[in-house]
Amino acid sequence: MTGVFISFFALLAVAFAAMVMWLRQPMRAALALVGHMVSLAAIYACLGAHVVAVFQVLIYVGAVMVFMVYTIMLLDDRDASCQQPWSMLAIPAILVAVLVAAALWMLVGKQPAAAPVAGAVAGDIYTFSAFSLAFMKHYWFHFELATVLLLIGVIAAWTAIREGRNG
């Protein structure tokens, strides 16, 4: 039963990802991305990784996508560039899609696809206390490093705004 749900949400995630690429209207592309994130969260929840599922929705949908939609809302979406059926970015996109497909094809040959999914389904639910212990014992330094990167991002954004105002 869990396998059926995982397959369903995986198909949904791929469909939404394709829509993100295909749709020309920025707001609709952003909504498709929201759908994609929620589908991914559903897959994680089916696999018993509730921690990852909750953070997927909380951070990516509740924070990142909300800001993205906010920005799109304030843009003039009747800009002519949205009306063009294709942009030159389609060429690298197709190239990367082919490369990803090729990489997946090579992986399928080496490893039976069913094994990791079945193992994960049979596993226990990864609880928040287990996550917190692992996080504070092993990954605290990586997390702090990421906050430094975020700080650099904030300073860069602030500088860009100041430059824009002065200019």
Place this chain on the structure above:
Amino acid sequence: MIQDLVVYLAYMGYAIGFMLGIATLFTWVERKQSAIMADRIGANRCYIRIPFTNVKLVAWGLFHGIADGAKMLLKENFTPLTYDRFCFNLAPFLAAAPVLLVFSVIPFGGTLTPGQLLPQLHDFFGDRSYAMQVASLDAGILVVLSFSGIGILGTMLAGWSSNNKFSMLGAARAASQMISYEVSMGLALISLVVTYGTLDLNTMVQWQSGLLFGALPAWGIFTQPLAFILFLTAAIAENKRVPFDLPECESELVAGYFTEYSAMKMGLFMLSEFIEIVVVSALLVTMFLGGYNLPYLTDSGFIFPAGATWALPHLAVVLLQVGTFLVKVVLAGCFQILIRWSLPRFRYDQLMNFGWKFLMPLAALNLVVTACVRWWTI
């Protein structure tokens, strides 16, 4: 397996009925309570005439809810000239659905053993027992925050796709306000998590079933009084109600982000606001007011501090717990409506200053003090 399905389907039915029923009740309370506060009679025009008689059943204006629903369903569903009809139609659902989902992690009773309720049920259910909660997740509080974050998308989408400057301004205000107050709300909740040592709402309620100083119930409002005030303030701001109703204030923006909506789509926005009152009340009750706990009531009956006991059958305990939760939620909702009719509206700069320069530092301070106290008492 089939027994689990029956129980969880019943829970889902109860949760949806609970939210829609009490939300409808609150539309009436809002009218009647404001009338009492302003020394008016209030809603009294709707009645049902008993057939073949001249007897009009007014029932204190309770039928106004039915009249409202019928009006919204029967009105013309007018769609303005918008450049994205799909987003315009999607927005009300995106605003209302996440609010309904939040209730899934809130426990509305203790442990249910259906086999002990009635002798006839024992053959079917055996000795199985279930926590009275639709989804028992250990990430309870984070699920609440995740789903309430999705609701912002619906509000923004409604304002953006309406092709109306009032709607657009309302949406920009709503999004800024909701994002700003979510920070204070999150910090207030983290203080609570530090106190209880869990994210699971059911464990939080069980934690509150104890006693402080031998007699006072160990409710969150007594252990974290500042977090209670911070959470209540931030929750009213998240719900965009007076004194934080800048996104939809009628004197400036007609109706804000849902100006262009009519019929049931407008009804969905209104209903989601009232369902949000129910959800906020349920969260307040669960995290600060002891949830379904009645002082001295345990799963076997009453145990008083002096040592006296009063054993009760399982059915009575379940009914008492569910009833206690229901009454507490209604009272907490009435208190929110009391605030709504007591305070004047903020100016927008005051609202932002209040959120960022007053509430957030206070919430951060509360968290630091809580963490220090927890560190010393562990």
